[in-house]
Amino acid sequence: MKALIQREGTGFSRVLSVGSYLPRRVVTNAEICEHIDSSAEWIVRRTGIQTRRFADEDETLAYMAATAASKALAEAGITANQLDCVLVATMSHLYQAPSLAAEVAGRLGVRSAPAMDLSAACAGFCYGLGIADHMVIAGAARYVLLIGAERMSDIVDPHDRGCAFIFGDGAGAVVVGPAEEPSIGPVVWGSEPRHLGAIRQEPSWQDTRDPGGASPYLRMEGPQVYRWATGEMADVGRRALAAAGAVPGDLAAFIPHQANLRISEKLVVALGLPESVAVATDVVRNGNTSAASIPLAMEQILASGQARIGGLALLIGFGSGLVYAAQVVRLP
Numbered sequence: 001m002k003a004l005i006q007r008e009g010t011g012f013s014r015v016l017s018v019g020s021y022l023p024r025r026v027v028t029n030a031e032i033c034e035h036i037d038s039s040a041e042w043i044v045r046r047t048g049i050q051t052r053r054f055a056d057e058d059e060t061l062a063y064m065a066a067t068a069a070s071k072a073l074a075e076a077g078i079t080a081n082q083l084d085c086v087l088v089a090t091m092s093h094l095y096q097a098p099s100l101a102a103e104v105a106g107r108l109g110v111r112s113a114p115a116m117d118l119s120a121a122c123a124g125f126c127y128g129l130g131i132a133d134h135m136v137i138a139g140a141a142r143y144v145l146l147i148g149a150e151r152m153s154d155i156v157d158p159h160d161r162g163c164a165f166i167f168g169d170g171a172g173a174v175v176v177g178p179a180e181e182p183s184i185g186p187v188v189w190g191s192e193p194r195h196l197g198a199i200r201q202e203p204s205w206q207d208t209r210d211p212g213g214a215s216p217y218l219r220m221e222g223p224q225v226y227r228w229a230t231g232e233m234a235d236v237g238r239r240a241l242a243a244a245g246a247v248p249g250d251l252a253a254f255i256p257h258q259a260n261l262r263i264s265e266k267l268v269v270a271l272g273l274p275e276s277v278a279v280a281t282d283v284v285r286n287g288n289t290s291a292a293s294i295p296l297a298m299e300q301i302l303a304s305g306q307a308r309i310g311g312l313a314l315l316i317g318f319g320s321g322l323v324y325a326a327q328v329v330r331l332p
């Protein structure tokens with residue numbers, strides 16, 4: 001058999017830049033409570049969330065994703081035509097086809113790079129970062145654009161007492177490219193399908209075709225998700241630190257998926273993070289933006305000066321599946 005030529009890798013990769021987009025409209029807990037039997041005080045006590053953003057009609061998923069991406073590209077000094085891949089992590093794109101990534105690539109003026117969506121719910125950004133890192137290291141791409149974008153307000157039932165107060169809309173993007181030193185630690189990722197139904201769409205698209213069929217919405221077993229995340233994600237974080245050869249004291253920042261402030265606080269304690277580590281608390285202002293939450297929080301923690309450029313950050317994403325992914329990265 002003729003020997004095949006295999007691409008040579010390029011060494012290391014890093015996150016070169018981060019950009020974000022938040023919808024204009026701020027939604028208070030009082031507004032959420034117009035539709036559910038709850039109170040602003042209960043929502044803050046149970047989740048830490050004070051406000052979230054909901055996108056207006058003109059703030060489409062593609063618009064938000066492309067706006068965040070344009071900022072990340074400008075920050076990295078990369079043009080759309082230099083991209084070798086466009087990856088979009090999302091769970092709220094309402095079309096089975098075409099992909100959101102293809103639409104965003106079109107908006108950005110990408111000529112012919114591959115573009116695809118990634119379905120790993122709230123772990124989607126960390127999954128995408130693992131894939132982008134591997135692509136660059138393997139020489140399959142020089143520059144990868146990775147976006148997390150969500151309009152959760154389209155898929156969350158405003159009358160659902162277990163979900164309505166948690167989620168928000170927004171988009172965050174990073175450019176991943178070559179580096180001279182190791183700057184993205186090995187991804188530690190996995191799935192636990194025994195919790196398959198803990199966060200799910202209900203009913204299926206097929207069922208909506210029945211006469212009188214209900215609209216599909218995201219449904220969640222909150223206490224089950226809470227117990228799983230607080231019980232198991234610290235170990236995932238510890239494994240990501242060990243895989244990167246790092247210890248908690250090396251970190252400048254901890255940027256967990258912004259699911260719920262109580263979950264983040266429990267993880268800080270379980271991981272034994274020293275006070276010198278800045279902890280992302282974006283969930284307080286922007287709610288849980290699913291795949292967008294980690295890049296949004298990364299942008300915020302850098303912009304506020306809480307964490308320094310080039311410092312190490314531990315990222316942990318987790319969500320529907322249930323699935324998870326974590327890695328240590330050098331901040332852009």
Ligand SMILES: CC(C)(COP(=O)(O)OP(=O)(O)OC[C@H]1O[C@@H](n2cnc3c(N)ncnc32)[C@H](O)[C@@H]1OP(=O)(O)O)[C@@H](O)C(=O)NCCC(=O)NCCS
Pocket residue numbers: 036037038039042046047122161162165166220221222223224225226259260263288318319320
């Ligand atoms: C959703 C969540 C805040 C609910 O909090 P909880 O303490 O687990 O709530 P429970 O469902 O056990 O209910 C506890 C009490 O609060 C009440 N309650 C539930 N939802 C309420 C609401 N929206 N407002 C006011 N009270 C509510 C219940 O009726 C119950 O009252 P009771 O004790 O009198 O029976 C919590 O489970 C959670 O944060 N889960 C993780 C969610 C998450 O992060 N998801 C994203 C993952 S990607």
